[in-house]
Amino acid sequence: MNTTIETILSHKSVRKFKDEKLTREQVETLIRSAQAASTSSMIQAYTIIGVTDPGKKAELAAIAGNQSYVEKNGHFFVFCADLYRHEVIGEKEEANVAHSLESTEKFMVALIDAALAAQNASVAAESMGLGICYIGGIRNDLGAVSEVLDIPERVIPLFGLAVGVPDEDNDLKPRRPLSHVYHENTYRSDKETVAKELEEYDETVASYYHERTNGQRVDTWSAQMARMLSGKKRMYMKEFVEKKKFDLK
C-alpha cells in the first residue's frame, strides 16, 4: 500500500482544530489540487470561496447549526456549483445557453464537478497532515449563505470544508461492507438480500457504538437512517435551486 492510499484509508473527519491559520501557500496548494480533478468537457463548473472574515465565519457557523469548527479552523472554504461565468460567455459569444444552464443535466454536472474538486482538496490537505470536515450544515439556509457571500444567480453553495491542524483524534467509523457497496454487472436489488445485508451492517455499527460509549449508545445504522429520513429536512431546497435558475428543464 502506498502513502496516498494510506492517507485516503485513514480519513476521519476532524471537528476540533488548533488555532493555526493555513499559510497562503497551503491554501493555494489545496485550490490547485482541487482544480486538477476531472471536469466534464472542461466546463469547470464550480467556484471556491475562502471565508476568512471572522464576522462572516460566525454567521456561517450559526447557519450550520452552531458548529464551532466552522468558525475555528485553519481555513474555511465554501464549494459552489457555478454556471455564472457560462452565462457571461453566452452574452459575450451571442449564444443561447440558457436552456443548457437551466437543465437538470447541467445541475448534475456542476454538482459532480464541485464535489470532485473538493475531494481532491481534502485528500491533499490530509496528505499534508491537516484535518478536514465537510459542512453540509450550510445547506440549512442557502438563502442566508447567499447573502453572506453575495452569491448571484447560476451559483449554488453546496457545502463548506473546514481545514486545519487537528486537535483531536477520532475513530474510523465502520463503513458498509465492500460486498454491499460493490455490485458486479447487475444491480442486486433483491429485497431479502438487502435486508440481510442491512442486518449484518447494523450489528457492526451497534458494536461500534457499544464499545465506544461503554454500552451507553444502543443504535444501528438502519435506526439512525430511519430517524434522519423521517424528518422533513431542507424542504426549501427545490425552490431555492430553481430560484438560482438550476434544474428547471
Place this chain on the structure above:
Amino acid sequence: MNTTIETILSHKSVRKFKDEKLTREQVETLIRSAQAASTSSMIQAYTIIGVTDPGKKAELAAIAGNQSYVEKNGHFFVFCADLYRHEVIGEKEEANVAHSLESTEKFMVALIDAALAAQNASVAAESMGLGICYIGGIRNDLGAVSEVLDIPERVIPLFGLAVGVPDEDNDLKPRRPLSHVYHENTYRSDKETVAKELEEYDETVASYYHERTNGQRVDTWSAQMARMLSGKKRMYMKEFVEKKKFDLK
C-alpha cells in the same frame, strides 16, 4: 510537495489502456478508497457497479457515443447515486422516509456522496500508476444504462470510470487561473471583471491548442463552452431523474 499532491497535480485523463485487467486486490483497494471518503451523516448514498461482462461493456460503450475505452480498459466502474436501501430501511423500520428520499436535498446529497467516493478511487488508482477517465457519456441514455445494469427506482447511474494501465501520455490541459476559481469572502460577480478573466483564460487555451496542433486548431474556452452549451443536450434528464423518484420535492 509530497507524493500524494504530485499524483493529484499530474492528473490527465487516459483514453487508451493496455490490455491488462486489474487484479481483484486492485479493484478492492479502489472500492475501499472510495468508501473512505466523507459521507453526509453516514448516509453512504451510492453504489458502485463493476462491469466485466464484455457484452454489457459493449452496450455501455455504444451508449456513451462509441467510446472504445469504455470497452477496452483494466476495469470499468459505474458510480450510482443510491437511496434504494434507504427505502428498504423505511419499510423495515416502519418509518415514512419517502418525502426525504424524493427531496432535492437528498438528490444533491447522493450526487455529492457518489462523486466524493469516485474521486477517492481515482486518486488511489493514479497513485498506483493506473490511468483513469470519467465517462459522462453514459448519461446520453440512462434509461438504456438502467436496462443493461438492472437499475431499480431510487438509483441513478451518474458516470462511468474507466481504469487501467495507460497506453498513452496526454498533455495537462490548462485549467482556469487560480485567481478566477478562488474568491475570498465575497463572490466576485462583476461582469466586467468576469469578461476580462475570460479573455485572459481564452488566450491561454488558444495558445495551448495552437502549440498542440501546429496552429491547426483555433479555439478558445469561451468558444468551446458557447458551442457546447448552445446545444440542447440530455434534455430527458429531468424526466428520468423524477421517474427514478429523485428530485421531486
